[in-house]
Amino acid sequence: MARVKQELEAVFKTQGKSLFPTVVCKYNGKTVTCISHGYVDPKGKSEYLAAFGDTIPSLSVLLNLHSQKGGGIELGDIKDADDENCYIAVCGYPPTISDFGMAYRNNMRFVLDLAKGEFWRVNQNTPDTPNERVALLEEEKAKGHKILDAEWEAGGKDFPWYRTICTEFLGSRSS
Amino acid sequence: MTPDIGTVKVPKYYQEEITKEAQTLGKFEASYQWSDHKGVTPGSSLWWTLIALYTNFAWGSQLPCYRSGSATAQPPSGDAFKQGSLDAGEKRLKNFYVPFLDGLNVSGLLLDPTMKPLAWSVNTNKINKTHHAETALILAWLQGNPKKQSFEGYTFISPWRPCCMCSAWIADVFRGCKVVWFIDDPGLPLRHLDFKVNKTEEIFLPDMFNKMELASVVKRDYPWFGELGAATYWNYNANYIDKLRELVGGTQEKIGPVELFKSEKYFDRLTRSWESTRHLSSELLQTLTKAGQLKSYVNNIWALRRCILAFDESVVV
Numbered sequence: 052m053a054r055v056k057q058e059l060e061a062v063f064k065t066q067g068k069s070l071f072p073t074v075v076c077k078y079n080g081k082t083v084t085c086i087s088h089g090y091v092d093p094k095g096k097s098e099y100l101a102a103f104g105d106t107i108p109s110l111s112v113l114l115n116l117h118s119q120k121g122g123g124i125e126l127g128d129i130k131d132a133d134d135e136n137c138y139i140a141v142c143g144y145p146p147t148i149s150d151f152g153m154a155y156r157n158n159m160r161f162v163l164d165l166a167k168g169e170f171w172r173v174n175q176n177t178p179d180t181p182n183e184r185v186a187l188l189e190e191e192k193a194k195g196h197k198i199l200d201a202e203w204e205a206g207g208k209d210f211p212w213y214r215t216i217c218t219e220f221l222g223s224r225s226s
Numbered sequence: 227m228t229p230d231i232g233t234v235k236v237p238k239y240y241q242e243e244i245t246k247e248a249q250t251l252g253k254f255e256a257s258y259q260w261s262d263h264k265g266v267t268p269g270s271s272l273w274w275t276l277i278a279l280y281t282n283f284a285w286g287s288q289l290p291c292y293r294s295g296s297a298t299a300q301p302p303s304g305d306a307f308k309q310g311s312l313d314a315g316e317k318r319l320k321n322f323y324v325p326f327l328d329g330l331n332v333s334g335l336l337l338d339p340t341m342k343p344l345a346w347s348v349n350t351n352k353i354n355k356t357h358h359a360e361t362a363l364i365l366a367w368l369q370g371n372p373k374k375q376s377f378e379g380y381t382f383i384s385p386w387r388p389c390c391m392c393s394a395w396i397a398d399v400f401r402g403c404k405v406v407w408f409i410d411d412p413g414l415p416l417r418h419l420d421f422k423v424n425k426t427e428e429i430f431l432p433d434m435f436n437k438m439e440l441a442s443v444v445k446r447d448y449p450w451f452g453e454l455g456a457a458t459y460w461n462y463n464a465n466y467i468d469k470l471r472e473l474v475g476g477t478q479e480k481i482g483p484v485e486l487f488k489s490e491k492y493f494d495r496l497t498r499s500w501e502s503t504r505h506l507s508s509e510l511l512q513t514l515t516k517a518g519q520l521k522s523y524v525n526n527i528w529a530l531r532r533c534i535l536a537f538d539e540s541v542v543v
Contacts, residue, residue, distance in 0.1 A: 115365065118356040148418055152394020156356055
């Protein structure tokens with residue numbers, strides 16, 4: 052975990068939270084490995100493709116770069132990604148809707164917001180048949196769920212990587 | 227913003243083709259200007275008829291853009307490129323198509339509140355796996371338009387129902403727009419568009435036929451809306467997989483959008499769709515002329531076709 056701490060420190064402390072830092076990690080059930088990080092220039096001269104309005108989805112643009120084939124920085128596809136074999140995104144800002152969409156596309160199961168000490172499970176609800184999807188949709192609507200409840204389930208389970216990351220960087224605030 | 231698309235380099239033979247179309251359709255000079263559809267009331271019969279025409283264009287526009295980078299896939303049998311039915315511009319690109327044709331391209335088209343085209347894109351996820359047509363269009367759009375926040379009255383045409391990632395981008399960036407689609411995808415999980423996030427709403431085009439006075443003409447001239455649309459709309463189609471299998475043919479055990487993409491029927495319809503953007507039926511010609519909308523429609527289609535044949539991934543005007 053030492054390298055994760057080092058990487059995260061480099062991004063979150065050296066660059067500062069105003070730069071909307073993001074770290075992409077890989078989790079194999081035992082350890083978390085930092086794969087890359089990125090941030091957005093507050094003056095708008097971003098190294099990334101997109102920045103808009105008052106939200107700067109640095110996770111989205113980082114994942115976009117990672118998805119470019121042939122550039123040598125592509126995130127490998129994880130076969131049968133699950134909770135203990137997946138990518139995890141760590142954001143220093145509240146993740147945007149587009150961040151969740153991109154996270155889904157890139158085999159991420161969790162997105163953390165270190166600014167608030169919260170995390171979300173990225174929806175992996177992919178039914179096998181159309182009828183299942185209809186049933187699920189109806190079920191969610193009947194519950195009156197809003198998008199964050201239905202699509203991105205807020206975390207409650209005590210994942211070891213979550214406690215470690217939060218404890219190391221946020222201390223008692225999120226433990 | 228009115229771009230000078232006359233500066234786009236298009237081979238002379240393609241310009242001749244465009245002139246021929248002009249003579250066929252309206253006997254007026256091509257202006258090469260993006261045009262709005264002033265005077266058309268949103269939600270009216272004419273509005274939905276035009277949306278159907280642009281949707282037909284958006285879907286068919288995949289055809290000359292099979293350049294997603296797949297080096298392994300082969301064109302399906304009955305390949306339209308071999309039939310000599312495509313225009314000179316497409317033939318020019320023939321050498322590019324064949325190695326890349328994988329039948330997985332989807333296109334997207336953004337229209338402003340007057341139905342003037344603002345951006346077009348095609349799926350290039352063989353190059354970047356996040357570059358589905360919708361996401362590619364949005365990323366291209368953001369580079370030039372980073373601040374715009376409200377898209378009420380705008381229409382995003384995405385012939386294939388947007389996936390989870392693209393739904394998120396659309397709901398996040400094109401807030402308040404309407405997303406028009408007609409082909410469903412059985413692999414979709416719950417998406418932000420299912421919940422109308424940021425008041426962004428999806429519309430299944432065949433549901434709008436009852437709003438069109440010329441519905442019978444639209445159904446006749448563009449039968450794929452009903453054929454591919456109704457058969458794949460699983461929200462109310464309990465026999466979706468069976469219908470899809472009928473459409474795709476063959477005996478594959480697993481059936482889904484990939485099989486549909488690669489089916490001969492799909493490719494045949496796609497070819498007819500692309501061709502049909504150049505030939506309006508007399509009923510549609512008469513209606514658009516009477517309403518003063520023909521010139522705008524034809525100008526936009528010409529302009530889009532020129533851009534599509536000149537650019538690679540996405541066009542933002």
